[in-house]
Amino acid sequence: MSIDVIKTTHTEPIGEDATPERVVAWSLERFANQRMVITTSFGMEGCALIDMYARHKITIDVIYLDTMFFFPETYALRDRMIERYPNLNFVNKGTNLTPEQQSEQHGPELWKSNPDMCCNLRKVMPMTEALQDVDVWLTGLRRTQSTTRATVRVADWDWQYQLVKISPLASWERRDAWEYIKSNNVPYNELHEKGYPSVGCTHCTKHVPGMKVDEYSRAGRWTGLEKTECGLHGYGI
Numbered sequence: 001m002s003i004d005v006i007k008t009t010h011t012e013p014i015g016e017d018a019t020p021e022r023v024v025a026w027s028l029e030r031f032a033n034q035r036m037v038i039t040t041s042f043g044m045e046g047c048a049l050i051d052m053y054a055r056h057k058i059t060i061d062v063i064y065l066d067t068m069f070f071f072p073e074t075y076a077l078r079d080r081m082i083e084r085y086p087n088l089n090f091v092n093k094g095t096n097l098t099p100e101q102q103s104e105q106h107g108p109e110l111w112k113s114n115p116d117m118c119c120n121l122r123k124v125m126p127m128t129e130a131l132q133d134v135d136v137w138l139t140g141l142r143r144t145q146s147t148t149r150a151t152v153r154v155a156d157w158d159w160q161y162q163l164v165k166i167s168p169l170a171s172w173e174r175r176d177a178w179e180y181i182k183s184n185n186v187p188y189n190e191l192h193e194k195g196y197p198s199v200g201c202t203h204c205t206k207h208v209p210g211m212k213v214d215e216y217s218r219a220g221r222w223t224g225l226e227k228t229e230c231g232l233h234g235y236g237i
C-alpha cells in the first residue's frame with residue numbers, strides 16, 4: 001500500500017475534531033479491506049482504544065512488544081485484557097534478545113549507558129518487524145501527551161513505517177481517557193493509581209509523588225535524561 005490509499009477511497013475524510021468513537025467507526029469503514037493492527041504498551045489510552053474497537057465485534061491483532069522489562073502489574077493487566085476481550089488477538093512481537101544476551105553483546109545496564117540503543121533493540125526494531133505487512137496502524141496517541149506529540153493527526157501517513165496511522169484519541173485529554181476507563185469498566189494498570197502516570201520498563205520508569213490518576217506527565221520516564229521518547233513514533237530516540 002502507498003500514501004495513495006488515503007486519497008483513493010470513496011469515504012469522506014475525517015476531521016480533526018471528530019470524536020474518538022467516530023474516528024474508530026470511520027477507520028473500520030474506510031480501511032475495511034486493509035490489514036489493520038492496534039499496537040499498545042498497555043497504557044490507559046491504549047486500553048481505552050482497544051475497548052472501542054472491541055465494541056465493533058471485529059477480530060483484529062493487538063500487538064504489544066514485551067521488552068522483558070515490564071512491571072508485574074503490566075503483565076497482570078495484559079492477562080486481564082486478554083480475558084476481557086476474547087475476540088481480539090493479542091500478539092507479543094517483542095524481541096527474542098534476552099537481557100543476558102544484551103548484556104553480553106552490549107555491556108551491562110545498556111538502559112543506563114546507551115538508552116537509545118536499548119530502546120532501538122527492544123522496541124524500535126521489533127516494531128519495524130511487526131508492522132512490515134501492516135496497512136493501517138491504530139494507536140492511542142494524544143496530542144497533549146507531550147510537546148513531541150502536539151502535532152499528531154487523527155489520520156496521517158507514517159513515513160517511518162510507510163503505512164496509514166490512525167490516532168482516534170488525538171484530541172483527548174488524560175481525564176477523558178480516565179473517564180472512559182471508569183465509565184466502561186475497562187482494565188487498567190493499577191500503577192496509575194500509585195503515582196505512575198506513564199508506565200514503561202522497570203529500569204526507566206520512576207514513581208512521581210503527588211501525581212493523580214487523571215493527570216498525565218512524561219515525568220517518571222527516563223528521569224534525569226533528556227530522552228522523552230523511545231523512538232516508536234518517529235520523534236527520535
Ligand code: SF4
Nearest residue numbers: 111115118119201204
Ligand atoms: S525503556 Fe529503558 S529498559 Fe526499556 S527498552 Fe528503552 S532504555 Fe531499554
